[in-house]
Amino acid sequence: MVDNEVEDVIRQLEHRISRLEGVLHLEKMITESGGKIFATNGKRADFHATMKKCKEAGGSIATPRNPGENDAILYFVKSFNTYAYLGIKESLIPSKFQFLDGTQLTYTNWYLHQPSGKGEE
Numbered sequence: 001m002v003d004n005e006v007e008d009v010i011r012q013l014e015h016r017i018s019r020l021e022g023v024l025h026l027e028k029m030i031t032e033s034g035g036k037i038f039a040t041n042g043k044r045a046d047f048h049a050t051m052k053k054c055k056e057a058g059g060s061i062a063t064p065r066n067p068g069e070n071d072a073i074l075y076f077v078k079s080f081n082t083y084a085y086l087g088i089k090e091s092l093i094p095s096k097f098q099f100l101d102g103t104q105l106t107y108t109n110w111y112l113h114q115p116s117g118k119g120e121e
Contacts, residue, residue: 028079033072038062040076050085063087063099065107090115 024030030039041053054061063086064070077084088105091098097115098104 031072031075033068038072061087
């Protein structure tokens with residue numbers, strides 16, 4: 001009997017999550033790529049505030065590692081007509097960039113001559 005109750009609770013929770021995801025998709029607040037969920041609150045903030053909000057939500061700032069993930073981030077840029085911060089920083093070598101944890105980028109999709117390293121990228 002306990003297993004049936006647990007399964008019922010799980011089904012109810014899955015249903016509620018599905019409904020919430022549906023609403024967030026309609027409001028253009030989440031999108032998915034490669035099993036990852038990308039989300040925004042739609043508000044403008046500085047880089048450090050953005051990092052803090054991502055951490056509070058149990059996630060991390062977006063780091064595109066392939067074209068699909070890049071497109072997921074671009075979806076928000078276009079939907080909200082704004083910029084997006086990425087989990088990428090300039091390395092100790094000028095004009096070379098890396099992930100925030102210091103690992104080398106394995107995917108880039110920069111415009112020609114970008115990032116220039118001249119100010120905020």
